[in-house]
Amino acid sequence: MKLPGHDAIARQADEHLVTHQVTLPRQRVERPLRQVTKRVVIALVVLVGTALIVYFDRDGYTDNSDGPVDLLDAFYYATVTLSTTGYGDITPVSDGARFTNIFLITPLRVLFLIILVGTTLEVLTERTREEWRLNRWRTALREHTVVIGFGTKGRSAIQTVCATGLKKEQVVVVDPSSKVIDAATADGYAGVVGDATRSDVLLRAEVQRARQIIIATQRDDTAVLVTLTARQLNRKAKIVAAVREEENAPLLKQSGADAVITSASAAGRLLGLSVLSPSAGMVMEDLIQQGSGLDMVERPVIKAEVGKGVREIEDLVVSVVRGHRVLGYDDPAIGKVQLTDRLITIVRVSPHRQVAPDMKPLPQD
Numbered sequence: 001m002k003l004p005g006h007d008a009i010a011r012q013a014d015e016h017l018v019t020h021q022v023t024l025p026r027q028r029v030e031r032p033l034r035q036v037t038k039r040v041v042i043a044l045v046v047l048v049g050t051a052l053i054v055y056f057d058r059d060g061y062t063d064n065s066d067g068p069v070d071l072l073d074a075f076y077y078a079t080v081t082l083s084t085t086g087y088g089d090i091t092p093v094s095d096g097a098r099f100t101n102i103f104l105i106t107p108l109r110v111l112f113l114i115i116l117v118g119t120t121l122e123v124l125t126e127r128t129r130e131e132w133r134l135n136r137w138r139t140a141l142r143e144h145t146v147v148i149g150f151g152t153k154g155r156s157a158i159q160t161v162c163a164t165g166l167k168k169e170q171v172v173v174v175d176p177s178s179k180v181i182d183a184a185t186a187d188g189y190a191g192v193v194g195d196a197t198r199s200d201v202l203l204r205a206e207v208q209r210a211r212q213i214i215i216a217t218q219r220d221d222t223a224v225l226v227t228l229t230a231r232q233l234n235r236k237a238k239i240v241a242a243v244r245e246e247e248n249a250p251l252l253k254q255s256g257a258d259a260v261i262t263s264a265s266a267a268g269r270l271l272g273l274s275v276l277s278p279s280a281g282m283v284m285e286d287l288i289q290q291g292s293g294l295d296m297v298e299r300p301v302i303k304a305e306v307g308k309g310v311r312e313i314e315d316l317v318v319s320v321v322r323g324h325r326v327l328g329y330d331d332p333a334i335g336k337v338q339l340t341d342r343l344i345t346i347v348r349v350s351p352h353r354q355v356a357p358d359m360k361p362l363p364q365d
Contacts, residue, residue: 022134022172022204023181023191043115050078050108053100060097064089081105082112137190143211144170147189148196148226150180153216153242153263158189161214164297172205197225199233208233215241215257220248224255231256287346295349301341308337315345 054061055074063069069077069090077090092098145161147154150173158171168188174196175181181191194201196217207213213230217223220243227241241257243249249260274281286293298321310317310329320327320334321342327334337343 022137023185023193039115043112046108046112046115047075047078047082050082050105051075053104054078057094057097057100060092060094060100061090062093064091082109084109084113138206141170141172141206142209144172144206144209145212145214146172146174146202146205146207146210146230147214147216148174148230149216149218150175150184150191151216151218154214157214157216157240172210174201174205197222197229199229202229202233207237210234210237212238212240215239217242220244220252224248224251227252227255227257293349294346296344296346298342298344301337301339301343303339305337306339310334310337313337313343313345315343315347317343317345319344 051071051074054069054077055071058069058074061069061073061077063073073090079085080087092101145158145166147158154173154175158173162168162171169190171189173181173184173189173191174194175184175191176193176195178193181193184191192201192205194204196202196215202208207230213234215223215226215230217226223241223243227239230237230239238259239257240259240261241252242261242263243252244263246262249262252260271281283294287296296318305313310320317329319329320331320337321344322334322338322340326344
């Protein structure tokens with residue numbers, strides 16, 4: 001007798017059996033026919049090369065049937081030697097010919113055999129190459145971005161961050177679904193299959209060395225557990241989490257999240273704004289979509305702006321970040337802009353506008 005939810009529990013158990021291996025974006029693979037053609041060409045080159053070596057040194061060989069060795073005998077000898085058939089009717093008799101067999105023909109024979117069993121060796125080589133890529137990836141991965149959940153929110157978050165200049169090689173996606181991770185790697189991101197509430201899964205994503213962590217899970221309770229685990233592994237990373245219910249936002253902040261986005265409330269406010277003013281709704285949606293039209297970005301103050309008022313700055317300043325405070329553009333406490341301030345501005349995106357390395361997008365709803 002099966003209990004309710006037995007199948008779901010069984011599927012979940014099967015997912016935990018996954019080794020949580022890191023999956024890197026696949027490199028371009030040649031077509032099978034092209035691979036076979038290349039191997040055949042290499043084998044023929046080895047065969048012809050061996051035959052020419054034997055022919056040029058034909059005086060050091062003897063044919064037990066008719067004595068001298070001609071070009072046909074050289075190809076015959078190369079064929080039976082490389083294939084390790086070795087009938088023994090043509091043999092090297094001089095020291096030079098034997099020396100050539102030891103140091104030239106024997107390595108060519110090994111190469112020829114490698115080509116013949118290339119299918120099996122290709123599998124072994126692929127595993128070794130993938131392990132080497134993984135080790136190199138782990139060694140080079142620093143200050144990266146870990147995204148928990150590759151649903152609509154996770155995808156949009158990655159697209160927004162990458163629009164500001166973050167390379168895809170610096171993004172690691174964690175999701176319990178192998179199909180979702182396959183989709184992530186197809187887009188060029190590294191992926192880890194597993195439950196992000198488990199510390200061993202996050203460690204495979206090198207979360208302890210991450211610069212920022214985006215949590216976009218489907219459930220609020222899962223987001224809380226992931227935040228707790230991630231904060232325990234990395235005390236310095238910036239953690240941004242999304243929740244469905246606004247009442248859970250304080251719990252996420254207590255768990256260690258630096259910023260919490262309430263997706264349902266934000267969508268509802270945008271819907272309400274669009275009802276009251278469709279044009280204002282269009283402007284807000286434009287600001288949310290990073291990389292097109294108007295963008296809201298946070299940037300440092302440049303030297304030429306120090307000592308100026310907010311309205312004297314060329315960009316449209318919305319707020320000033322001073323220390324741990326976020327001051328509105330009309331806040332009298334701002335006074336003159338300081339070098340240590342950061343400005344939250346609205347800028348128009350253009351193909352010629354360069355994104356500064358320390359310019360970052362405002363967290364999107």
